[in-house]
Amino acid sequence: MKSEGLSPIVQTIAGILFPMILIFSFYVIMHGHLTPGGGFQGGAIGASAVVMLIVAFGAKNIEKKIREEKLSAFESIGGVVFIAVALLGLVMASTFMSNFLVGDIIFGKIPPFGSNLGILNSGGILPILNLAVGMKVIGGLSAVVLVMALASKEEKNDI
Amino acid sequence: MIYNVPFLAVVVLIAIGAYALLFKRNLIKIAIGLTILESGVNLFLITLGYREGDVAPIYTNLPSGRGMVLPVPQALTLTSIVIGVAVLALILSLIIRIYRKYGTLDSHEMRRLKE
Amino acid sequence: MRKRIGAVVFLVFFAFLLLSVYDLHEFGAPPSEMDDYIIKNTQNETGANNAVTAVVFDYRGYDTLGEATILFTAVAGVMVLFRKGGENEE
């Protein structure tokens, strides 16, 4: 396992940065309906944190901590939440994907028209969908990178 | 029509991508060509939505008296970028597999399908 | 010969694309019936300040479902390609 990963300096700094990047990713996801960003952008940031770990520690070591099936399941949950919220729109209100939470208690505030500072508790189903898509993108992109990194490490005679 | 220069840039990008697809034999270069082509199309969608002097369509801290550019092309571009990422991931995985199998990336050398 | 035919096809294609954007609306002044509605109503219909997010997740949320599906599909595809075992199949 000597050849796996980079120097201890890089590994330590990556370990410190990892939670920060995840927090930033979470911020971008949750403020998707107020500021530039959203589920995909935040998810890509979060996935980049995982990719950083893969580069710093080596794919084999990361795989011991978290298997790609787990990441794939994480992604599946994101997808299930997305479509479940969309189906809830069909059950609770009128149509598939309808924004049934506007005017409700959770995320239901309607901001004043025109320029404003932004209310986090607004947007109806948008923040929930942002979160679902964020989960999907983090899980999906890290799974892809992990699988591809593992595959390029494999011995050639393994074919 | 000097103002249509962004559209011309789009065409040039698409042409570069198409050139790589048509004339290159290396699979990685073909994938890069496809990506450039896709960037061209994405740039096209974005330029379609631009309105002169306007800002991004977000009401949070909107400067007063400014209009907004069209939001739909930006949403379409976002969708198209994610689709591009997904397709590229699949293509690159296929290329890794092919390289493992044949030991070459040249598309002409692996014509084993012609029986 | 093959290359020459390719070059001709390529040039024709290039000219064709140039013509296609030549006739388009002037850059910076697009027609905007659909988008103006979204800009005006995004706040009271969806409660979101960000019109792009409103389009992505509300007005065209179905597309986003589709694109999330594509990402999911691609991940499944990559995992199929690199799965373990499978030597004795077919």
Added chain:
Amino acid sequence: MNDWIVTNAPILIIATPLFAAFLTPLVDRVSKRGRDAMVFVATLITLVIAFILAKNVFDNGLVVYTLGGKSVGLTLPSGYHVPVRIILEVDGMSVFMAMISTLTSFVGLLYSFSYIKGEGSGKYYTLFLMMLVGMLGMEMTGDLFNLFVFLEILSVSSAALIAFYARKGKPLEASIKYIIISSLAALFVLFAIGLLYGEYNLLNMGALAGEISSEATFTFTTQIAFILLFASFVLKAGAAPMHMWLPDAYGEAPGAISMVLVAATQASLYALLRVCFTVYSMAIDASTIGIILISLGLVSIFIGATMALIQINMKRLIGYAAVAEIGYILLAIGVGFFELAKVGGGGVISEYGLKALQGGVFHIFNDVLDIGLLFLVAGAVIYVTKESNLNKLGGLAHSMKYSSIFFIIGMAAVSGLPPLNGFASKILIYESVYKVSPITSIIAILASIFMLAIFVKIFHSVFMGPKLSEFATCKEAPKLMLGSMAVIAVIMIFFGLFPDFVVNNIVNPAVNALMNQAGYIGSVLGGV
């Protein structure tokens, strides 16, 4: 409850397999049997919904569904004149295609249960459901960009499934060819959508058709968008000059996927018909497009039939036969289009023009069934013998009695022999094409006879002759595979015995929906 299902059927038909596909990896971790059961139930429900929806559309006409709107039928935001949200528009043609897609997927799934084993089977079913979602999404939608999104879902899932046997070289090559060509086509579709959006600021097909309804608004940009859309969808449908990916993809995919891929190709053909008949039908020079379609069809028939002759791989041979079958469809649709131009649109068409359209649309269904059955038999042969080379196979009828019977049924239908379904649609095509151009019709008939000769030859080489020693231990294919083949064969015989019933009840609504452009526009913009 029943009303609720009928109202929401256009989205439920997509949401059910999609939900199941997202759940598959989770259920797969718990139990393999549970996963199989869930996939089966989801596909069965989709099939049932497709028939409920079809009945509703055949009885009550076009159905619209506004996604995220205040109510299902509210296509335009109140007090506004253009559609903003994504609208699903389901007419007779859409449900016709949806029936094909769900039926083939259901049968293909049954077949897969005994065909696919070992690692990766969980992902196989996920991707399988995604193919179904992609096809249905393309067929239900009324929005151009949405069409592009589902086209990509279909391409990505198909490409991954073509390369399912990733340890071998050929499936990988076929897959990368397929995915590069598909994404190229999809990007040009997207570029064309961008052109249309820049020109009219619309993405809805009905609203766009309303804008492009006259020569005056048919601008140069719009024409180029048409050329791009037309070329891309012809490429995706696998018509002759751009068919090179098709035999590879069909030939290397796992057994059931080859059949579903035929239906997937027809979904692209549907998109082509939608663009020609609905979005552009008022503005384009229909006789020119008709002639282009006829020539594409003839070239496809010619190349498909001749290239099939020299193949030695069983599945690639059937793949070339599929190219020829697509040629028949394009030929018939082209004649219909040509005739539509003569009388000047408006839903009025000469009798044999109508017949050509009926034959073409009917043949879409028959093509999927015929070629699909042949692929299933070929898959069974490969499953049993692990061999697809025609020169090495032989004498299989001794051990595979039922499979050889199904092969005879399939080959008779592909060659257009009565009393099977292939004859029912091909006779309509020959008859109507003869009125426009006798020589074309004769070429089409000759190609059919030629195909019969080819298939008799391969039947002889695969199933006839003495029992070969290397296949001495081979048994008949598993029961589930035979059962799925039997389902297809029974439908084919039914279609062949009662063609009038099928044409009147399924095909005619589809043809009428294709020609009823005003109804399609009106359902979005109101006023009809």
